[in-house]
Amino acid sequence: xxxxxxxxxxxxxxxxxxxxxxxxxxxxxxxxxxxxxxxxxxxxxxxxxxxxxxxxxxxxxxxxxxxxxxxxxxxxxxxxxxxxxxxxxxxxxxxxxxxxxxxxxxxxxxxxxxxx
Numbered sequence: 001x002x003x004x005x006x007x008x009x010x011x012x013x014x015x016x017x018x019x020x021x022x023x024x025x026x027x028x029x030x031x032x033x034x035x036x037x038x039x040x041x042x043x044x045x046x047x048x049x050x051x052x053x054x055x056x057x058x059x060x061x062x063x064x065x066x067x068x069x070x071x072x073x074x075x076x077x078x079x080x081x082x083x084x085x086x087x088x089x090x091x092x093x094x095x096x097x098x099x100x101x102x103x104x105x106x107x108x109x110x111x112x113x114x115x116x
Contacts, residue, residue: 002044009047009062013038016076017050017068032056035082036065051085 017034034052039059041047046059050068076082 005062006041006044009041009044010038012036012048012062012065012069015072016070016074017065018070019050019052019068033076033080033082034068036060036069037085049085051082053080053082055083057085 013036015036017036018031019034020029020031022029032052032054034050034057037049037051039047039049043059045061047062048060048065049057050060050065051057
């Protein structure tokens with residue numbers, strides 16, 4: 001059952017969402033477009049980061065995502081752009097384990113210059 005949930009979650013990567021947000025200053029509700037980024041099964045149940053057209057992002061569960069998910073064939077409106085992001089800072093911190101450390105040249109130790 002867990003594998004099925006994981007594969008279902010992964011299949012939603014790249015899908016569009018349309019979510020209403022209330023502007024705290026005006027009290028008016030505005031709908032924002034966003035794109036789903038699957039973060040990986042290790043983040044269960046917060047499988048996703050959603051990046052919105054204004055550059056804001058948040059994590060989401062599958063249950064929450066289904067409320068805002070657009071049909072798979074839905075295209076982004078021509079006047080809307082969503083910034084490309086690899087991942088949010090939470091996902092980036094979790095993915096650090098996959099990065100190879102860069103080889104640094106060992107420099108001989110030198111004393112710091114003395115102030116004049």
